[in-house]
Amino acid sequence: MKHFEANFDGLVGPTHNYAGLSFGNVASFNNAAMTSNPKAAAKQGLQKAKALADLGMVQGVLAPQERPDLYTLRRIGFTGSDTEVLHKASQQAPQLLNACCSASSMWTANAATVSPSADTRDGRVHFTPANLVDKLHRSIEPVTTGNILKATFNNERHFHHHQHLPEHASFGDEGAANHTRLCNDYGHSGIELFVYGQSATNPQMPKPTKFPARQTLEASQAVARLHQLDDESCVFMQQNPDVIDQGVFHNDVISVGNQNVLFYHEQAFLDTEAKFAEIRQKMNSEVHFIKVATSQVSIDDAVRSYLFNTQVITLPNGEMAIIAPTDCQENPAVHQYLTELVTLGTPIKQVKYFDVKQSMQNGGGPACLRLRVAMNEQEVAAVNQHTLMNEQLFTRLNTWVDKHYRDQLSAADLADPQLIIESRTALDELTQILKLGSVYQFQK
Incomplete structure (x- = not known):
């Protein structure tokens, strides 16, 4: 079976x-x-x-x-x-009002955490919407996110949907932006790497002092339990508080993984070598840890260009490619690094x-804009087919x-009553295009 x-x-x-609206997100604040x-x-x-679909990738929309x-x-x-x-x-x-007009749901890396059937004890793909409690404008998303996910992955035989975690700072959950799955093949059991910023119950654990650490260890552990993951399938790793204070508000701003590759900045984590050793031991196979040194790309350049908020994908021919924003091309240090990277013999x-x-x-960059869902061909066939990208x-x-x-x-336009009519008219038509049913409150 294909995966x-x-x-x-x-x-x-x-x-x-x-x-x-997003304190701690430098680009959001600066603009x-x-x-x-x-x-x-x-x-x-x-x-x-559409470009990724044309490359032969399975591509959908939310x-x-x-x-x-x-x-x-x-x-x-x-x-x-x-x-x-x-x-x-x-x-x-x-x-x-600004918070209630936010369009931040476009960044579906924060929509949910997803565990594929190859990892879960019941053999289904598990979804837990993120509660996003750290930011008001995002904390109002989870219920509708759950409705949209259920309408998109709408087959109980293959997909298991959970309610979002309790709406409390102890369980601050930012979804897949702090979750990476490493594996040899999408269809084989893998290692789910949960990255957190702080512990809600351990005051001795280091945490940032300037910007908030949005993901808690307790939230990551709760999601792992809900998704029926074995201990041998999970690694919990702390993000470096110092880089959070430099504008790295989610792990996907400082590292990104795909299959047996983890592409990361040398300042990304705490206890890096010990945790990488744990990943190697649990994977029991080759893992490519591609480190970007500070001397090559500074944290400031990484945040400005979103070098790590890129997508690393495996093309149909088996080669891996980075999907990067043009901002990476326009940053001299980052562009030079990426030009050299493809010549270094990595995947x-x-x-x-x-x-x-x-x-x-x-x-938000390319990685923020997508939610990754590893599936086999039967599960792909069980997805709401009207949400899958094609020419039509x-x-x-x-x-x-x-x-x-x-x-x-x-900002002044957000007070325009006509915007309510325009938005609802658009969304009502969209639910018909995507065959979602009534996922919005105004439709009920």
């Missing part, structure tokens, strides 16, 4: 904007208050997804969240009609650059974007 690693990219929502282009952002994401989120605004006391709620929030609490043989600047300016879907989604999305959106 694949599918990538499900988040569709950029109609309210894509730069509100600088706050810029005018965004939702139409360009959505098309850039679609172009990347629907965005409903924004503005009027239900959250009502929960916190704003009353009246939709227009009145929007107006009151914009006048009395504009930052809360990575190619680098392909894509323009995702609308996402990059808001703090690509054309239809581009037409949908042209029809419904604005090409400019400023």
Whole structure:
């Protein structure tokens, strides 16, 4: 039986904007208050997804969240009609309105943690939506994320969906952005590497002092239990607090893995050698740890270019390639490193650059835009086929974007009542295109 690693990219929502909501995310903060282009952002994401499908990869899409989120605004006391709620929030609490208009669900690396059937005791693919409790604008996502995942992976024989973890800082869970699976083959049991920023119960454990450590050890351990993973299948590793304080808000900003390759910066982790030894022992096979030294690429250059927020994929011919943002190409140190990397005899043989600047300016690169799901051919066949990228879907989604999305959106525009109508109309049509059913509250 054939096995694949599918990538499900988040569709950029109609309210894509730069509100600088994510403290600790340097790019997000630096570009706050810029005018965004939702139409360009959505098309850039679609172009990347279609390009990977054209390379022979299994590629799907995940629907965005409903924004503005009027239900959250009502929960916190704003009353009246939709227009009145929007107006009151914009006048009395504009930052809360910004949070409820966030389009951050486009970064589906934070949507959930996924464990393939080869690793789980019940032989099903397990999904746990991330609770994202560290940031208000993301903490309102998990319920709808769960609805969208259930509508996309909609076969109980093959897929097991869990509720998100308790909504408390002790279980701060940021999803697959802090989770990497290493294996020899996608269909063979592998090692699930859970990277955390701090422990909620061990005050002796080091933690950052400037920016928050969003993922807890306790959350990672809980997900491993829910997903029925054996101890021999798991490695728990702490991210270096010093790099978190330099803007590395998730592990996928400082390392990325694929099959038997872990591509990482030398400052990425604590207890690096001991944990790598544990990975080698549990894998019981060759693992390629590709280290980028600080002398080659500084943390600042890595964060600015998102060198590690790239995708490492295995092409149908067996070669590995890096899917990188054009920002890597434009950074002299990073471009020089990647040019040399493909000549060094590692499994990575190619680098392909894509323009995702609308996402990059808001703090997310190619790896943020996708959720990885390793599946066999029976499981791929059990996925909602209307969500899998092909020429017809690509054309239809581009037409949908042209029809419904604005090409400019400023912070002031978030108070426009027309944006509610535009967003709901677009999402209602999208659920029909993707055959998702009623996944949004306004549809129920």
